Amino acid sequence: MQQWQWRLGWLVMLVAWVSLGLAPAQAQGATLNQALDQAPQGIKLDGVFTPGQAQGNVSRVKETANPLTQAVVVTDDVNQFGAIWSTEANYFDLTRDQQVSMWMYFDQDRDGYRVADGMAFVLQNDPAGLQAKPKFPGNRTSGETLGVWGVDFDRWNSSAQKIADSAIQRSWALEFDTFVNGSEQPGVAGSFDHDLAAAHIAVNYPAQANSYTMVLNRKWIFEKNYYAKMQHRGLIQATNSGQPLLADGQWHHVTLQWDAQKSQMTYSYNDKQPDRDANDQSQLVKAERRTVTIDQRIIDPQHTGKVRWGFTGATGAHAANNLVVFENVPDLVNSTATATLTNRTRGTVIQDGDRIRSGEQVELDYQLTYLGGKQSWERLEGKLHLPEHLDFTAGTVTDGTGTRTPLTADQLRGHQPLPLGTLTQHQPTAHLTLQGTVQDVAAVTDVAPHLSVFQSANGVGVATANTPGFKVYPHQELVVDLPQKAYTLYPEETTTILGRLHLKDGGPVVAHDDVWLYPVLNGRTLPRVPIRDGQIQWTPDPHQLKWGQNRVTLSARDAGGNVSPPVTVTITVVGTLTFETVSKRGSFQATRLMGHTQRVWHTNDWQLRVLDTRRSARPWQLQATATPLVDPQQVALAGQVIYRQGATERVLNQSPTVIYQGITTGDPVTDITQRWTATSGVGLQLGGSALAGTYHTTITWQLMDTPS
Numbered sequence: 001m002q003q004w005q006w007r008l009g010w011l012v013m014l015v016a017w018v019s020l021g022l023a024p025a026q027a028q029g030a031t032l033n034q035a036l037d038q039a040p041q042g043i044k045l046d047g048v049f050t051p052g053q054a055q056g057n058v059s060r061v062k063e064t065a066n067p068l069t070q071a072v073v074v075t076d077d078v079n080q081f082g083a084i085w086s087t088e089a090n091y092f093d094l095t096r097d098q099q100v101s102m103w104m105y106f107d108q109d110r111d112g113y114r115v116a117d118g119m120a121f122v123l124q125n126d127p128a129g130l131q132a133k134p135k136f137p138g139n140r141t142s143g144e145t146l147g148v149w150g151v152d153f154d155r156w157n158s159s160a161q162k163i164a165d166s167a168i169q170r171s172w173a174l175e176f177d178t179f180v181n182g183s184e185q186p187g188v189a190g191s192f193d194h195d196l197a198a199a200h201i202a203v204n205y206p207a208q209a210n211s212y213t214m215v216l217n218r219k220w221i222f223e224k225n226y227y228a229k230m231q232h233r234g235l236i237q238a239t240n241s242g243q244p245l246l247a248d249g250q251w252h253h254v255t256l257q258w259d260a261q262k263s264q265m266t267y268s269y270n271d272k273q274p275d276r277d278a279n280d281q282s283q284l285v286k287a288e289r290r291t292v293t294i295d296q297r298i299i300d301p302q303h304t305g306k307v308r309w310g311f312t313g314a315t316g317a318h319a320a321n322n323l324v325v326f327e328n329v330p331d332l333v334n335s336t337a338t339a340t341l342t343n344r345t346r347g348t349v350i351q352d353g354d355r356i357r358s359g360e361q362v363e364l365d366y367q368l369t370y371l372g373g374k375q376s377w378e379r380l381e382g383k384l385h386l387p388e389h390l391d392f393t394a395g396t397v398t399d400g401t402g403t404r405t406p407l408t409a410d411q412l413r414g415h416q417p418l419p420l421g422t423l424t425q426h427q428p429t430a431h432l433t434l435q436g437t438v439q440d441v442a443a444v445t446d447v448a449p450h451l452s453v454f455q456s457a458n459g460v461g462v463a464t465a466n467t468p469g470f471k472v473y474p475h476q477e478l479v480v481d482l483p484q485k486a487y488t489l490y491p492e493e494t495t496t497i498l499g500r501l502h503l504k505d506g507g508p509v510v511a512h513d514d515v516w517l518y519p520v521l522n523g524r525t526l527p528r529v530p531i532r533d534g535q536i537q538w539t540p541d542p543h544q545l546k547w548g549q550n551r552v553t554l555s556a557r558d559a560g561g562n563v564s565p566p567v568t569v570t571i572t573v574v575g576t577l578t579f580e581t582v583s584k585r586g587s588f589q590a591t592r593l594m595g596h597t598q599r600v601w602h603t604n605d606w607q608l609r610v611l612d613t614r615r616s617a618r619p620w621q622l623q624a625t626a627t628p629l630v631d632p633q634q635v636a637l638a639g640q641v642i643y644r645q646g647a648t649e650r651v652l653n654q655s656p657t658v659i660y661q662g663i664t665t666g667d668p669v670t671d672i673t674q675r676w677t678a679t680s681g682v683g684l685q686l687g688g689s690a691l692a693g694t695y696h697t698t699i700t701w702q703l704m705d706t707p708s
Contacts, residue, residue, distance in 0.1 A: 031107055031249070032076055032321045039064035039071050040103045040251050040274055041383070041453035042325035043462050048090050048332065049310065052083030054133035056141075059084045059313070064325070068459030074119050074313035074322040079141050082322075085130055085310035090329065092123060094296055095305040098258040098330040099371075103274075106178050107320040108249030115247050115320035116179030117143035118199075119313040121256065123299050124148075124171035129308065135166040142189040144181040147312030148173045149206045152228040155187030158216075160209040163228050167206035168312070172299050174203045174234075174256070174267055178247040179318060186217050186225035189316075194229045199245045201269060201288075202232035205298050234290040236269060247320070250274065253327075253464075266291040272466050273449045333461030334371035335423070337454050339364065341387075341467055344435075346561070352449070352468045357560040358440045358475040362390055366432040366465055368454055370400075370423035377423040379457035382432055384414035385450045389472045392436035400427030407434070420454065438472060443510055444560070445472045473560020477504035480517075480536065480556050480567045487571045491578070491613060492542050497569060499536035501556050509534055514559030520566075521545075521552050531556060540571065547573050547613040547668060575614030577705050580669055583607040586682070586699075593690055599642070600684040608672040610703065612664035621704040622660040622672065626652035629684070629695040637695045638687035644680045651685070656702060 042064075049072065051059050059082035064071050074082040092098060100121075107115040126132035134145045142151050148171060150163035157163070178199050183190035193200070194215070204211040213229045238245035246252070253272035258265055268289045299307055313322045328335065341350040345360040356362065364386070370377045386392065395407035399421035410416045412434065420430050449469045455462045482499035489495060501509055501517075509515065516528040519538055529538055538554065550571040556564040586606040591598070612620060629637035641652040643659045650657050662670050673681065682699070 032073070032323075035105045035107075035251075035321055035323050036062060036071060037065045038251065039066050039069060039105075039323070039325050040253075040327075040451070041066050041455060041462055041464065042069040042071070042103065042327050043329070043455075044068055044459035045070045045072070045326065047087060048326070048329055049084050050087055050130065052085055052133065052310075052312075053130040054081070054083060054128070056081050056139075057133070058082045059311075068455060069325060072311060072324045072326075074147075074311055074324065075315050076319065076321045078315050078317060078319040080313075080315045080319075081133060081136070081141050081147050082314070083133060083147055083310060083312040084324075085132075085308050086329075090332065091306040092258075092309040092330055093305060094258070094263075094300060094307060095260055096331075097260050099255065099328060099334060100309075100330060101253070101255045101326075101328040103251045103253055103325040103327065104176065105251050105321065105323040105325075106176065106246040106248075107322065108247055109244070114179060114318055116318035117181075117313070117315055117320070118146055118176045118178040118246065119311050119322045119324070120146040120148045120176065121174040121254075121309070122148050122168065122171055122312055123173075123294075123307040123309050124168050125300055125302070125304075125307050126169040126171060128169075132168045132171075133312075134168065134314075141314050141316060143179065143314050143316030143318065144189055144192045145314050146173070146175050146177065147314040149175075149192065149230065150212065150228070152189045152191065153187055155225045155227070156223075158214050158224070158226045160212040160214050160228065163212045163214075164207050164209045169207045170299050170301060171206045172203065172294055173206050173312075174201070174265075176201055176246055178320065184215075184217060184219075184227060186227045188227075191215070191227040192230040193232075194227075196232065196237065198238035199247065200232065200238065201234075201236040201245075201267075201290075203234045203265075203267075203292050204231055205295075208298060234267070234292040236288045236290060251325070262293070263296055264291055264293050272451065272464055274451055327462045327464065331373050333373045333375050333377050333456065335373075335377050335454075335461050335463045336369050336371065337452075337463035337465040338367050339452065339465040339467045340367070341470075350468055350470055353470065354468065355471045355473055355559050355561070356438050357473050357562060358438050360438045360561075362436055362438060364390070364392070364434045364436075364467065366452065366454070368420065368423065368430045368432070368463060370425070370428040372425060373461075375460055376425075377456055377461045379422060380420040380430070380454060380461075381457065382418040382420055383453045383455070384418065384432075385452050386414045386434075387447050387450050387467050387470075389439045389441060389445060389447055390436050391439055392434040394436075395432070395434040398431040398433070400424065400430050441472050441474050443474065447472060471559075473558065473562070474510050476509060476558065476560075476562045478502075478509065478556050478558065478562050478564035479504050480554055480564045482536070482554070482567055482569065485567070485569050487569070489542070489545065489571060489573050491547070491573060491576050491611075494540055494542040494545075495571075496537055496539045497552075497554070499554075499567075501531050501534045501536055501564070509558070516557055518555050518557060519552060520554075522550055545571060545573050547575065573613070575612065575668075577610070577612050577614060577618075577620055577703050579609065579701070579703065580611035581607045581609040582701060588684055591686075593686070593692055596688045598686050599679075600686060601679055602676065602682045606673045606676075606682065608701065610662070610670040610672065611668055612662075612670070613668045614664070614705075617663055617665055618705070619661065619663045621658050621706060622662070623656040623702045623704060624652050624659050625654050625656055625700045625702075627654065627698045629697045631693045631695050635693075637693070638690040639684050641697055641699065642683050642685045644683060646680070652682075652699065
């Protein structure tokens with residue numbers, strides 16, 4: 001009885017294990033079909049690519065739901081190796097500038113199951129040619145190789161060269177790695193990404209020893225065991241935002257540009273966006289670009305100027321549907337398409353994230369350019385996906401010959417393919433130009449980027465162009481309503497101007513964050529201030545207000561470009577009598593005492609300026625008092641402070657003495673010290689018994705708004 005129970009336990013465990021093994025495979029089949037159904041527009045691959053001839057290669061070409069578009073399925077199950085290579089006639093010419101563009105699909109993590117391992121774009125001149133593959137031992141595969149890197153199953157191996165010798169030879173690889181192989185366990189081929197924390201894109205030479213670093217695992221005491229780390233150059237890595245870089249269930253656009261003169265490859269990831277709803281904007285992965293130099297002596301040691309190119313992939317215990325749709329391949333039909341959306345009302349080109357307003361005039365221009373190749377870009381057709389909330393009412397096609405053809409109403413709405421003729425080396429450019437108006441919207445509306453496709457009728461040449469993503473703001477007739485438009489202030493005083501922003505019909509402004517008040521004071525534009533919930537509050541800086549009348553104009557502007565008519569406010573600063581400048585310290589000339597009565601006069605470090613901004617012809621007086629002259633021990637000096645103006649000399653003591661009388665008729669500033677001479681103004685009258693020393697006095701100035 002006990003023996004039967006033991007066998008039953010084994011049976012239950014076996015059934016559970018088999019079930020767990022089937023679940024990922026079923027999911028793989030579903031997501032493969034979904035990926036093929038959602039594949040972007042690409043090209044036919046007949047005569048362009050051929051599956052690799054290495055034993056066990058699973059890569060194959062599949063039809064997609066998009067007409068004239070085929071996809072390469074690089075891997076779609078566990079423990080696989082896949083490779084697809086260019087044909088002999090479709091080699092990569094290193095002596096000429098080249099461009100390759102494609103859409104890539106990396107599957108999606110789901111229900112706790114992590115897809116793996118990714119794909120690699122490869123340039124190679126391996127003597128094995130179409131049979132090139134890593135040297136896997138027996139029937140084992142290694143997902144971390146991505147079908148191109150070296151194999152690290154030998155835990156006793158301490159040689160990076162041995163790892164390199166097992167890779168595809170004479171190669172350069174751009175990896176798209178969805179699975180972080182960060183193990184420290186020797187002999188399991190799972191440590192290439194030991195120093196990385198997330199999915200990534202990187203490059204290196206698979207068959208070069210310096211692409212790897214061997215690490216001694218010190219956990220093994222009685223024997224030396226090693227694992228290999230890979231050196232990742234030109235790294236693009238997922239951030240810690242939680243948004244996947246690769247395996248997010250979406251198609252991602254990749255462009256590679258080869259600069260033959262510089263021997264440099266520039267790879268751009270997510271440089272175009274597939275069509276998505278505006279609600280999916282948060283899911284977009286930002287575009288990334290890197291440029292690296294390729295040593296042609298490594299990949300083309302015979303200096304042929306040619307390399308075979310294609311994609312490889314591999315999986316281990318985890319599977320993934322890895323697919324590629326080619327859009328542009330070197331020398332077949334090299335072409336580009338660009339979309340330029342212009343705000344004709346403002347005369348500006350609309351960029352990603354810009355704002356436009358209902359009622360504004362726009363123009364959308366698609367430029368198609370044939371760059372060269374073995375074939376012309378023949379019988380070109382455009383399949384437009386136009387941005388929402390733009391009403392296009394007129395448009396023309398200008399083909400390569402310069403012939404202009406107006407568009408029909410259905411063509412303007414993007415309902416019919418647009419014939420664009422044939423582009424050749426001598427007639428390389430065509431334009432598709434649409435004019436229209438921004439629709440009315442009730443609230444701020446996001447419009448996602450939209451992808452249009454331009455393809456030859458034989459499915460060979462494809463180019464795509466994204467319109468920018470933008471925001472549409474409603475047209476609003478803004479009104480700045482201020483209940484008080486005149487203020488009277490004294491100098492150094494301020495106030496807060498209050499009001500309300502509303503629509504011309506009295507309704508509230510459509511709510512959004514970017515609504516600003518723009519003040520202009522006496523012709524000078526001041527910093528804008530936010531308007532929140534329609535409430536206007538602006539406080540002028542008193543130091544920027546001049547005496548008399550100040551003119552302020554206030555207008556409101558929202559982020560959509562709606563501007564209110566300006567409203568004028570008058571701020572009158574009435575007069576006052578005050579000191580504009582008073583020195584806190586002043587000194588007298590150093591003097592040699594002669595033993596008899598003598599006078600000592602001020603130096604030039606005194607400042608005393610009176611500001612009178614009252615009505616003209618108002619008299620005023622300046623009075624002064626002075627404390628006795630004493631030294632630090634409070635010993636008095638035999639002398640006194642005096643003030644001389646013209647022929648009149650007065651002694652300053654602790655009783656107020658009038659030293660100046662003025663009437664302001666023009667300039668409101670009177671500079672008292674400027675009127676002093678070398679022997680007038682503040683001075684000292686010293687007696688014959690005065691002793692040498694350092695003395696001080698405190699002089700108090702007082703302005704009197706009284707007649708003389």
